[in-house]
Amino acid sequence: MASEVLVPSSPAEAVELFGDGAETTVVGGGTIVVADISYGRLDPGRVLLLSHAGLDGVSVDGDTVTIGATTPINALLALEEHAAALAACARNLADYEIRGQGTVGGNLCVGANYDAPRGDLQGCLLALDAQVRSAGADGERTEPLEDFLTHRHGRLVLDVSFERPAASAFVALEYPHTHEYTVIAVTGARAADGTTRLAATGVAGPGARLRSAEALASDPAAAGAAAVGDVSFADDALASAWYREQTLPVLVRRVLSQLEESS
Amino acid sequence: MNLTVNGVDTSIESAPLTSLLDVLREELGITSPKAGCEQGGCGTCTVLVDGEPRRSCLTPVAAIDGSAITTVEGLGSPEDMAPIQQAFTHHYAAQCGFCTSGMMMAAQAYIDRGGTDDHEAIQEALGGHVCRCTGYVKIIDAVAATARGESFDVTVTAAGTSMTNLGGVA
Numbered sequence: 001m002a003s004e005v006l007v008p009s010s011p012a013e014a015v016e017l018f019g020d021g022a023e024t025t026v027v028g029g030g031t032i033v034v035a036d037i038s039y040g041r042l043d044p045g046r047v048l049l050l051s052h053a054g055l056d057g058v059s060v061d062g063d064t065v066t067i068g069a070t071t072p073i074n075a076l077l078a079l080e081e082h083a084a085a086l087a088a089c090a091r092n093l094a095d096y097e098i099r100g101q102g103t104v105g106g107n108l109c110v111g112a113n114y115d116a117p118r119g120d121l122q123g124c125l126l127a128l129d130a131q132v133r134s135a136g137a138d139g140e141r142t143e144p145l146e147d148f149l150t151h152r153h154g155r156l157v158l159d160v161s162f163e164r165p166a167a168s169a170f171v172a173l174e175y176p177h178t179h180e181y182t183v184i185a186v187t188g189a190r191a192a193d194g195t196t197r198l199a200a201t202g203v204a205g206p207g208a209r210l211r212s213a214e215a216l217a218s219d220p221a222a223a224g225a226a227a228v229g230d231v232s233f234a235d236d237a238l239a240s241a242w243y244r245e246q247t248l249p250v251l252v253r254r255v256l257s258q259l260e261e262s263s
Numbered sequence: 264m265n266l267t268v269n270g271v272d273t274s275i276e277s278a279p280l281t282s283l284l285d286v287l288r289e290e291l292g293i294t295s296p297k298a299g300c301e302q303g304g305c306g307t308c309t310v311l312v313d314g315e316p317r318r319s320c321l322t323p324v325a326a327i328d329g330s331a332i333t334t335v336e337g338l339g340s341p342e343d344m345a346p347i348q349q350a351f352t353h354h355y356a357a358q359c360g361f362c363t364s365g366m367m368m369a370a371q372a373y374i375d376r377g378g379t380d381d382h383e384a385i386q387e388a389l390g391g392h393v394c395r396c397t398g399y400v401k402i403i404d405a406v407a408a409t410a411r412g413e414s415f416d417v418t419v420t421a422a423g424t425s426m427t428n429l430g431g432v433a
Contacts, residue, residue, distance in 0.1 A: 005279040005325055027323060034282060034321045035302035047280060051326035095391025097316045097369065098303055178393050179304055 014053040020137035021154040028103035066161040069105030085168035089124040105157035122207025126199035127187035128162040169258035186251040204234035220256040224249030269337030279325035295335040295364040306392030309365035316372040353415035356405040358396035380407035
């Protein structure tokens with residue numbers, strides 16, 4: 001059991017107690033960390049509980065949407081008019097109770113090495129070109145989510161923001177089962193200047209951009225075929241790497257056709 | 264730490280990271296929330312935290328210090344059952360019973376937020392709850408009946424409902 005449990009009551013106190021993050025386990029909603037503790041996968045020493053840190057809330061300023069780190073997933077359902085893909089991604093995530101408890105920040109920080117993919121929002125927010133504001137050893141910084149995902153350790157997420165896209169679409173593999181894990185999903189976002197960003201969740205590791213597919217966005221079939229070269233695929237309890245590789249082009253094609261319809 | 268559990272102010276002695284499920288079952292002896300999968304996937308441990316349905320197995324007690332908790336015991340008593348409890352009994356919505364507490368708490372929250380008898384909406388609201396007896400049809404019937412405002416005259420004795428209803432078959 002944890003030797004020290006800290007419950008900050010303001011964002012500033014959370015940043016101060018987090019410090020350089022060394023030996024500190026951050027608990028947002030608890031949906032991932034508490035299960036890890038219960039199953040003995042994690043034996044935390046110093047724990048920072050963010051339940052009362054005041055890091056939650058969504059704000060919209062012009063075309064900029066900013067989501068606090070401990071905002072629960074279900075709050076994203078209200079962003080339908082700002083980013084349809086993000087609302088659809090949130091609606092697809094787990095179930096009513098988990099969406100009410102799990103947080104956006106936790107979803108961005110969850111690592112790989114589970115028997116099923118975690119971090120459903122990562123692909124969606126990559127496609128939306130989200131920026132992550134975080135604190136840590138060298139102070140506060142804001143960077144693209146794509147960079148943040150490569151060095152999340154030792155960072156405390158404060159908020160994530162994105163510019164409202166001209167159109168966006170989210171497609172997940174339909175997978176009827178008693179569990180609610182997402183096997184694989186693709187998000188596309190089109191900016192006002194017509195550029196398209198594509199990203200996937202549930203391939204291997206964290207969410208990943210599909211750059212080759214983006215370059216071929218005007219040709220959905222070619223984009224789908226190219227996407228498999230952008231990422232690697234994992235075998236896990238939900239699907240084989242082979243199956244994911246067959247599925248990704250289909251999802252890319254569907255996302256691009258939905259984007260076309262809503263642009 | 265303090266919790267108000269089914270209307271009773273209660274001081275909590277467990278360690279801060281103890282799950283609410285363990286606090287309820289082990290410290291307070293309230294056993295309607297079940298320890299099913301203990302990783303959030305089955306729904307049997309669901310209770311209301313300040314009116315919102317939450318997985319008690321995933322909730323560190325320190326994160327909800329000062330909150331009001333409602334379990335099935337707080338919905339109604341055998342002599343004075345809440346409508347959702349009457350409906351589950353009337354519709355035979357419990358088979359082995361292990362999922363029933365969690366199902367009823369999620370259903371109560373769904374009713375409280377104005378849920379209708381639309382079956383798809385009920386399925387969505389109960390989507391995180393697994394019934395391994397697969398008795399979903401009767402569960403959804405019970406929630407739909409409650410959403411329509413129906414109540415049932417269900418007689419319950421200390422020996423249980425079924426014995427009373429079956430009259431002598433015991």
